[in-house]
Structures are given as C-alpha cells and as structure tokens.
Amino acid sequence: MSRNAIQWHQKPGFPDTHYVDTSIYTSEELFREEQVKVFGKCWIIACHESELPNAFDYRTFQHPAGVPLIVVRGEDMKVRAFYNICPHRGNTLLYDPVGNAKRITCIFHAWSFDTKGSCTDISRGKEGYQERFKCEDAGLREVKASIGYGGFVWVNTDDESGSLQEYIGDALGMLEEHMNMPLEVFHYHKAVVDTNYKLWHDTNSEFYHDYMHYFNRITGMLQPGYFDRKYTGYPNGHASVGSMSVRYDKYEGSKNRSVGWPGLAPGGWILIDIFPGMTYNLRTSVLRMDTAIPLGPNKVVIEFRGLGLKSDTPAERAERIRDHNTIWGPFGRNLHEDLLGVHGQGIAMREGTDSKWVIHGREENMTIHDEGGMRHFYAEWSRRMGRKAYDPFGTNPGASPAPAKKLATA
C-alpha cells in the first residue's frame, strides 16, 4: 500500500539508531560542521609511501577538512606534511600533484622553504622588512603525518589529536599479517560523484547491496559461507567484515587466478572501513584503498588506489592488474555499479526532493546482510557531531519504539 505525505514523513518503526534523517546527506550547514568536527579531527590517508620513494619527492593532497596540503619526504627520508599555502600572500606553493623539490619556492614572490617547513629565503627580505620580519617568522604550517598500516601516509590537521595508533586501535588487526611487506600503488584514479561522502562509505559498509552486483551474487552470495561473514565494530567508528571463500571460477572470464596475496586464503576477502571515509578492501590479489574527500554536501571526490607487492615480478603485477580491472577499474564490473548506486542516491536525496529517511534496520546477528556496520558509523558520527543522525536539527520529535541493539565490538 502506498503512503500519503504524513505517513511518508513518519519516523520509521525502528530504534533511533536504525535510521537516519536524509538531511545529514544534504545540509550545507552539517557539511561545514563535519569539516571541523569530523575531518578536522581524524587521521586521514593522504597518499601511499610508494608515491614518495625518494628524498624531496612530494605529493599534494586536498584534505577533506578543506586545507590544501603538501606531503613531502625530506632529505632525512622523513615524511612531513604542510599547508600548501604560502605564508606571504596566500598563494599555492606547489601546483603539480607530484614532483621533487629540494626547495619549495613560491612562484609569486620567490619565497623559499625547505622540506622541514623552514623558510630559507625571503626575496629582498632585509630591504623590505628590515629587522621587523625574518625567515624565522615565516615557516610553513606543519600538520601531523605518520606512515603506517600498509605504508599509507596519514595526516591529521588537529595539533591536539592522539596518535595514529590510538586512532586505529585494533581495527586493522585482520589485515596486519597481510600488510607486513612493502606495498606499491599500481593504480590510481579519482571519481567526482554528486552524492554525499557518507553514502559512499555506507556502500562500503554494507553487503546487502550485493544484489546490485551480478559478479558478487554469482561468486559470493550463491556460495557456501557467504552468510557467515560477520561485522565487528571498533572504537572510533571503524568496522571490519570477516572473510569467506569467494568462488571466482563461477564468473565466466574470471577463472584463472594464481597469484593471490600473502597469507590470504584463495578466494579470501577482508574489508575494513576506517572512519570517516577510508576503506581497505583486500580480495583476489589486490588491496584496494578508497579515500572519500567531500567537496560539499552533495559532491565527493573518491580516490581509488590499487596496490600490489613491491616485490612483484612483472608477471605477478600483470595478473594483479587484470584482477583489479575485472571488478574495480574504471571499466570494472563492480565499481561502476557501486558508483551508479550512490549517484542515484545523490539524485534522489538532493535538497528539496522530499526524501526523509534512510533505514539501517536489518538485524541478522551481525552477519553479512545486517546493517550494523552503518549503525556503528552513525553512532560515532553522532558522538563527534553532537547531533543525532536520526534528528540532526531537533525537528523530528517522537519517542523511539524500542531500544537499539549495539554492534558487537572487538
């Protein structure tokens, strides 16, 4: 039976933890607040260490809190991160996404900085500033940087934040043995999608949408063990999904796989979501990393990386690339479907469409089609934002019908 306007807006008959108000995906006000309270406080992956192999290599990164960053490997081989903003007239210091610079020199007025962020030269400094302003006053703004968990370069713009290790905790324990060797990025592309970043992370946090993927239905959902995979929640909003044996041989054209991944059982699949928008996805012979960088409430750029082992032979690397492209490349079978899904959500949830609720109500003992992974995310989101995901503006009065079950935590 269809519903009228009143019924459409009525709160779903679930505990408050089991649905969200769609304004959390559309509100400009909430997006600006997320930049400060979520992205400005969390550790975020900026790049991978293999993208900075040599001293003075740099990489630029548009941090989701809004600040443009430079990630650079110093002469001492330490990786540091700075605002990509000249302290003089606010110009961009490094324009290219990647390069090698012994000195970072602003093209505007030629102020120079070293890879430790110290200002090394102010053009005609004494003539213009006399003794009133010196290089010591003009260092770059440094932000915390740390390498870890598969060799990724993490940054945190909050000077008061805890360590990366404190932030991750045990969340990546399932992957530790699979990432204790040097890795290398072999695939990188970005996608800009008119949708909210949380919807992309949601897609990475629930497997019920395997109905959308012919590949996953045929190789996973229809195979033994699929429904035994379980979600585990960790502090700070991270969550993992246990492995299963994916039957790649069931998809025509995807039969011959031999390289695999160290320690991962054939057909194994481990997925770990890191709050607020990063996902480790290890299956077949490839580790995929998604990094969601919101550009607005209804626009996100997603960085996709595919990684193999640094020690790969050319033949091994070629097979990893083939495995990656089958489902995850820009022409891959699954990635396009996932992006199509969140693109559709972005259309349906635009401001003014009268979308109201998104339901996270499935309970299946935290197994694969349970929506506890998303509930775990929104519990953390609500804690950091100081707002209820089901009622972010306090405009949805009404009692909850039942107390919420908590996600089992490790």
Added chain:
Amino acid sequence: MIPKQSIDELIYRSCMRLDAKDFSGFLELCDPAFRYSVTAFSPEIRKEMIWLEHDKAGLKLLFDNLPRHNSDHSPITRHVTVYTVEREGDAGNARVVSGLQVFKTALDGGETTLFAVGKLYDTVKLDGGTPLLVDRNVRLDTRMLGIGYHIPF
C-alpha cells in the same frame, strides 16, 4: 594494395558499431589474434596504468555479460579522426593513430557532455583481402570518468 580509405573506414566503422552497441559487428572487424587495451599515465603515482585488457574471446565475454550487470545506459558517441597511417614493410600491417573524443548523451533530455579524450593506436592487418584490427590501444588523456562505464571505448 589495400587503399588508405579502406583502412580509415575500418577505424570509423569500428567506432560506429561500438556506438550502436553492435558488439558482434565490432568483433567481425577484428582478427582472431585481436588484443584490446585501455591505458593511461597517472602523474599522481608516476606510472603507466592498464585499465582494461582483453583478447578477442575476453572482449566477447565482456560484451556477453553486459546484460547481467547494472549499467549507465546513457549512449556514448566516439568521434574519431584518423591522423596517420603508416604501412609496415613486409609485415602486411599498418599502424594507425587517431584522435578520439567520447561524448555521453543523457537519456533524460539528451544533454551531451564530453566524457573522455585520448587517442586510438591501432594495428591493422592488411595481408588478407579485408583489413582487420589486430590490436587497439585506447590511450586516454582523461582519467576522471565519473561513475565509469561498462562498455569499452
């Protein structure tokens, strides 16, 4: 000798058939040894990337599986200009370089937007009576393809 016009028309026809989703018709233009790839260079990771790579059988499988997948059904149009045709001495092949632009037209309203630019690097077999594609490398300059696409360019 197979005239240049026949080589040009092979390139153009291959794109027209893909535009029309006439996949079997496209494969008829390909030699049994046909290889297809989409590649791009990533300045971000300073690496050559392969985004798709298939032999003729693999490409046929990809086409055959398309109806089983959920896809963006917006049609695309490949605009190609053959730049150069270089015949290879005794090999009976020609190397063809073409400019490529791919446009996407929305089903709802029919708005057309530029989807991708790049080049086609084709090898054409000339030693039969009819020119056939033996290798196609779609070399993309565009690396941001939005939500992506299931049908090769």
